[in-house]
Amino acid sequence: MNNKVEVGSRNVAIVGPYLSGKTTLLESLLSVTGAINRKGRVQDRNTVGDSAAEARDRQMSVEINAASTEYGGVRFTFVDCPGSVEFAQETYNALIGVDAAIVVCEAVSDRVLTLAPLFKFLDDWEIPHLVFINKMDRATSHYMDVLQALKSVSSRPLVPHQYPIAQGEEIVGFIDLVSEQAYHYHPGAPADPVPLPEALRSEEQAARAEMLEVLADFDDHLLEELLEEINPSEEEILQDLKMDLGADLIVPVFVGVAEQDYGVRPLLEALLREAPDAETTAEHRGTVLSAKTPLAQVLKTYYTPQGGKLSLVRVWQGTISDGMTLNGVRVGGLYRLMGQQTHSLTTAQAGEIIAISRLEGVRTGDTLTTADSQPTAELPKAEHMAPVFALAITPEKRNDEVKLSGALTKLLEEDPSLAWEQHGDTHEVILWGQGDIHLQVALDRLRRKYNLPMSTHLPQVPYKETIRKPTSSHGRYKHQTGGHGQFGDVHLDIKPLPRGEGFNFKETIVGGVVPRQYIPGVETGVREFLVHGPLGFPVVDVAVTLTNGSYHNVDSSEQAFKQAARIAMQEGMTQCEPTLLEPILAIAISIPTDFTSKVLKLVSGRRGQILGYAAKEGWHGWDEVAAHLPQAEMYDLIVELRSLTMGVGYFHWEAHHLQEVPEKLAEKVLASNIGNNNGSSNGNNRH
Incomplete structure (x- = not known):
């Protein structure tokens, strides 16, 4: 048994920003290779890609779609990947298994920044990739301006492989910079060779010289030829392109209009001729x-x-x-x-x-x-994206609650960038993801695949409360019935602890005024009360000491002392100046440097504390802002951040500490909490 397949095999991911035309390009690739008889259209919801109902409803890719075809004796498997940043995990998971990637973008230089995270991933994983500038018939920027913008977001040098030919606003063909042959496009047919337009000769020469200079950086023989003004052969140039692309040293650039099949055949030829095959990638x-x-x-x-x-x-x-x-x-x-x-x-x-x-x-x-031969090491996998957006979910039908956890488990298997939790304080089921559309797609899947329609609301903020000053309190529980009565009597000292200390209970009983067997009941009573303090929230950072008490030989019990402790806590806690605490997150926001000042204002406007910012390690032209941010201000942070940064800004967060809520805000929170389960839940205190 050997590693080679009967026909050559090449796996190519189609990636790029939302609306760049990736699914349309896949349809064109399948059409010109004869894999499909009739091209579908995204608008008509009949494409091979975007085959899921959730994708067709939104006319956008929400998961990867694979499709195979044969061309030039090679089996190509194309993997069409989502363009929305909210589904980037799908793209990254697919990219680790391909031999090359086509990065699709529009001829709009102002939007090229959206490619920065994708280029970074491709370069970090050393995945060979080329660029296809799509929708050249709607170009708003000059080709060379787009090329220059692309260079600013790629750590690999870009190599123009073609130069577009336009008549007025319309693209009509291209010049192959390797052969210096010009071609005119024809809808649904291969391009025809035509004489190179004299008006474009100087631009073509400049673009070709740029291509050769980049290739010469990796080929001493080619460099010598250029220095001696020797025109290299087509074979030599193609060999350099193949070697350099396969080693992820360069990024060749192609142009076209996928909707019209313009430029698709030359792109296929380049994949056939220059992209690494499956065996090379495996090695x-x-x-x-x-x-x-x-x-x-x-x-x-x-x-x-x-x-x-x-x-x-x-x-x-x-x-x-x-x-x-x-x-x-x-x-x-x-x-x-x-x-x-x-x-x-x-x-x-x-x-x-x-x-x-x-x-x-x-x-x-x-x-x-195989079962008898486990790998000595796992193959590298794409890092899971941290969740940044959440909704609390409840089944519309109460009887469906028992099915929910199983369905969510399957949902997370399909999409590892989702997460869910049953929150310990608020008791809500919270679904986490990468944005609102991401979660809406997940909810659609729950409804369609598992017949689990959901109601949603904003998650409750898990507020806590604490006290500002100490007090001593007394609690006595006395209850007489026909038989044995109930009697417990305790004296408690209650005092605040430093932030983050939690809860501490101890006793200083002397002389047996409270027998040892009843002291656990006192602690249980205290703990039960602290689940919902006087403000209606869990109490933290409090120390309680049992200092004194009394008992009855017949009527006392552990249960009676538990009730006495609750009475003492109820009396004492209201005298300790209870105050509301909110969770504060440590957040690291990554953005292009051009947007740093806007992001600083964004964080400050959400009651955030800026800790500082610095150049982001490994990211040219990016900053990382460190801040503390109240969890109550996090809900739609990712939405506004993406809006400010052309969709590329992102953040990581983790719970950090609790701090007092500002007085006016605390009044609003407490007012909204009154009457909800007798003050025993967070009620309407949403993000």
Whole structure:
């Protein structure tokens, strides 16, 4: 058994910002290679990509879609990735399993900044990639201006592979800078060779010289030729492009209009000629086991209405067969995907991206191998994005509550950038994600796939309360019935503790005035009271000392002393100046330097405390702002941050400390809390 497949194999991700035309490009690639007879349109909701109902409802990609075709003796599997930043986790998970990526963008230089995080990921993972400037028929910027803008967000040098030919506002063709041959586009047909327009000769020469100079940085022989003014051969240039692209040293740039198939065939030819094949990528990534042992990685998990669980898998080495056992789970079936359509396979060889059914217990990112030969190390996986947006959810039908946790577990298997929790203080089920659209898609899936329609509201802020001054209090519980009575009597000292100390209970009883067996009842009574303090919230940072008391030989019990302690706490806590506390988050916001001043104002306007900012390590032209921010101000922070930063700003956060709520705000919170469960819950105190 060897690693090679019968036909060459190449896996290519199609990535780029929202509305750049990625799904349309996939449709064009499948059409010109004969994989589909008729091109679909995103507006008509009949494309191979965006096949999920949630995608078609919104006319945007919300998960990755794989589709295979053959061209030039090579099997291409294209993976169409979402462009919205809210679904970036899907894109990153897919990219680790491909041989190359096409970065699709529009000819609008002002929007190029939105590519910065994507370029950073591609470069960090050393994934070969090229750029396809799409929608050239609607260009608002000159080609060279777009190229210059692209250079500003890429750590790899960009190499113009083509130069566009325009007539007025309309793009009519391109010049291949390798061969210096000009071509005119034709809808639905290959471009025709035409004489190079004399009016563009100087621009073409300048663009070609730029291409050769970049390539010469990695090829001494080419550099010598250029210094001696020797025109290099096409073969030499193409060989340099292939080697440099495969090593992720350069980023070739192409142009076109995917909707009209303009530029799609030259793009395919470049992928065929210059992009690394599957075997080269596997060698570059390294292997864990011998080449004969099956080794694969899960790039995406789907739960389909008909076929159940499907795992989209990159086979890195060996052969996977139907019925084989991987990671202790029997393979339920092998499939090649064409959007939501599946084509059965008996085997899948190294270099292929295929789907495997019924891999129960296997998650996105997992490394797969045979049951008797576990990998010595897991294959690297994309880091999970931290959640930044939340909604509290409740089933519309009360009887559905028992099904919710199981459905959420499956939902998180499909989309690892989601998270959920049952909050310990507010008792809400909170669904976390990357933004409002992200969570709405998740809620649609709960409704469609699991018949679980949800009601949503803003999560409650988990306020706490504490005290400002100490006091001593007395509590006596005396209850007489027909038989034995109940009697407990305690004296408590209550005092505040430093912030973050929590709760402390001790006793200083002497002379047995409260027998030892009743003291645990006193502590239980105190703790139970602190669950809902006088302001209606959990009490923290309080010390309680049992100092004195009395008991009855017959009527006293642990239960009676628990009730006496609650009475003493009820009397004493109101005298201790209770005050409201709110959770404060430590937050690190990453943004391009041009937006730093705006973000500082954003944080300050949300009662945030700026701790400082500095250049972001490893990110050219980016800053990281450190701040403390009240959790009550976090709810739509990501929405406003993205609005200020063209969608590229992001943040990480963690709970840091509690601090007193400003007096006027505290009054509003407490006023909204009155009457909610007798003051025992946070009620309407939402983010």
